[in-house]
Amino acid sequence: MVPEATLQALGADLAGLDLVWAEPLLSQLSHDQFAYSPLLAQRLQHCVAQLVVRVHQREELIRVAAQCYRHQVPLTLRGAGTGNYGQCVPLEGGLVLDCSGLDQVRHFDPASGVLTAEPGCRLLELDRFLQPQGWALRLSPSTWRSASLGGYIAGGSSGVGSLRWGLLRDRGNLLGLELVSLEAEPRLLQLGPIEAQAHNHAYGTNGIFTAVTVPTAPWQDWQELVLELPDRPTALALGEELSAAALEIDELCYLERRLLERMPDLAGAPAVAGDRLLLLASPAAVPLIEPLSRAAGGQLLWQRPQWPPRGLLLRELCWNHTTLQLRAHDPNFTYQVVLLPEPATAFIEALEARWPGWLHWHLERIRQGGRPRWVGLPLFRWQGEAQLEQLNSAFRQAGGLLFNSHVLSVEAGGSGEVAADQLAAKANYDPCGLLNPGKLRA
């Protein structure tokens, strides 16, 4: 924690800005959705900023950066606060900088679809801006309505669009950044796609974004589709067949019946009678998806255009919204993330043999290393840390690649390795280690 005298001096130097000193706002703006993990909840619920600053202009942000450096106060960045791993939680107190007020589109090129926008722009608002011009974001989380562009690039991983465009950190999904360093005289840097990559999924530990440049994709009238299938192997086989075909599919999610029965219904969708695949597919893909579903012994149950977004969206049953919906029903549920080996059914059978019925299966089809793969976000009732460790080991033994959702650091949640480019950028742009301390372990 920062000594009170230092904090008061910092506050005085930031006079005139939108400062938050008092509860309950201090706590609200210090936390994200870490409660999905009982381990993180225990670790993070008492971490609160000593001061929050809400900035509305780039110059204000640069002023905050300079003063935090001058007073050597930890600075943690915040977008919309929808992260799941405490990415924007200040572990060492200090100042939280809320970037959600930086919400202007800087530039859009309708010929190439390249978009430059400030980090606080909400993703759905960006799509509302792009749609009339015939373009759409390539990737967006299921928190499309609330999450910010900067928070998604710094803290997100994948989402709707990942079957076509891969993971957020795959090269090509971030084309540039305007970045502020944390130094006596903060530098304002324009980074191209190669240099920007060191800041992609770095939890705001190695520079502050003031603008983000991303490619977009031609707009499609994506159709929300619900397919019901007789059992899991049939559903997974159909999902694999569809994702291997020459079809435009932006989202493909498998949910087992037990999960669906505890989740809210999409408007007008028939009652659940089996496992389901939830898809966002182009209109041209539907005439093939329908007969392929029937040939597999299932059926296309329900269809609706995604745009304009109204009511409960199909994507709000997918990705970590599945976890949200189930936890609304029973808050003892948590989840883990694992990339499944092939064949996925053998992996699931190995886990089922060990803990019959404990895991509730939720899988997402993504493109990983250029190939379609299943990533699992299985849900289970929390039974303590030792049980989680056993589960993690069982995932690894069965050939899965774990993306641990119950850890705090950039490295621990990913491959476990330190990305050299992220570290070099940390040394270069945050030489005193003040940005989001504790999250880049190395």
Ligand SMILES: Cc1cc2nc3c(=O)[nH]c(=O)nc-3n(C[C@H](O)[C@H](O)[C@H](O)COP(=O)(O)OP(=O)(O)OC[C@H]3O[C@@H](n4cnc5c(N)ncnc54)[C@H](O)[C@@H]3O)c2cc1C
């Ligand atoms: C129900 C639910 C569903 C979700 N689904 C998905 C999903 O489908 N895919 C997915 O990837 N994630 C998902 N998430 C996690 C989260 O919603 C997303 O990653 C989201 O994009 C984070 O954006 P945010 O604006 O809330 O960022 P925040 O949580 O506020 O911040 C995320 C990180 O970005 C950093 N940051 C913020 N602003 C800046 C800046 N200006 N410069 C540098 N760093 C900055 C923060 O320090 C923090 O480390 C889900 C979460 C929930 C609760």
